Amino acid sequence: NAGVTQTPKFQVLKTGQSMTLQCAQDMNHEYMSWYRQDPGMGLRLIHYSVGAGITDQGEVPNGYNVSRSTTEDFPLRLLSAAPSQTSVYFCASSYLRGPQETQYFGPGTRLLVL
């Protein structure tokens, strides 16, 4: 198993540009989520999904869109990037079978918006 993979590892954008951060998992997990990590702020939940076709907002959803057309993939879209979206983005996934399950995190995407 490759686990949770994220691409790209690093990206530089100009203000107003759009891009998609890719996240994929090969563990057949129902649950997938996106977090952003900023210095001194910990990780904050952006969006999450409990299965294909089902998504919901987290703590900081503004400026981001998501969709879940397959179990494996959960892309995060920035429609018009802003400097405030400069951050490290982590994708995570887990089963929803019970309280013993654990979230697995990807290696992260570092995004710089100029």
Added chain:
Amino acid sequence: AQSVTQPDIHITVSEGASLELRCNYSYGATPYLFWYVQSPGQGLQLLLKYFSGDTLVQGIKGFEAEFKRSQSSFNLRKPSVHWSDAAEYFCAVGNQAGTALIFGKGTTLSVSS
């Protein structure tokens, strides 16, 4: 409001000394508690988790944590720190299955020789 507080932003410990990282939480339902570690430039790795039962939980790399409901705390401990333990540590609280986690702001651990 649901929240996690890690009071210590940065801690320095001598190699071989004991370690305790503090975590306090506020959560309306039964808390599911986690400790994660993040090495520089890396993703997060789960150290241990608490869902129910014995309030002292053992994790990987020699870490343990104790859940104290009366104090709303879930402190992480290690009896003897190694230089490789230098990293950032995050406490988190969540619902069943660890989804929709709420993270603390993290504690950076430095290890001196």
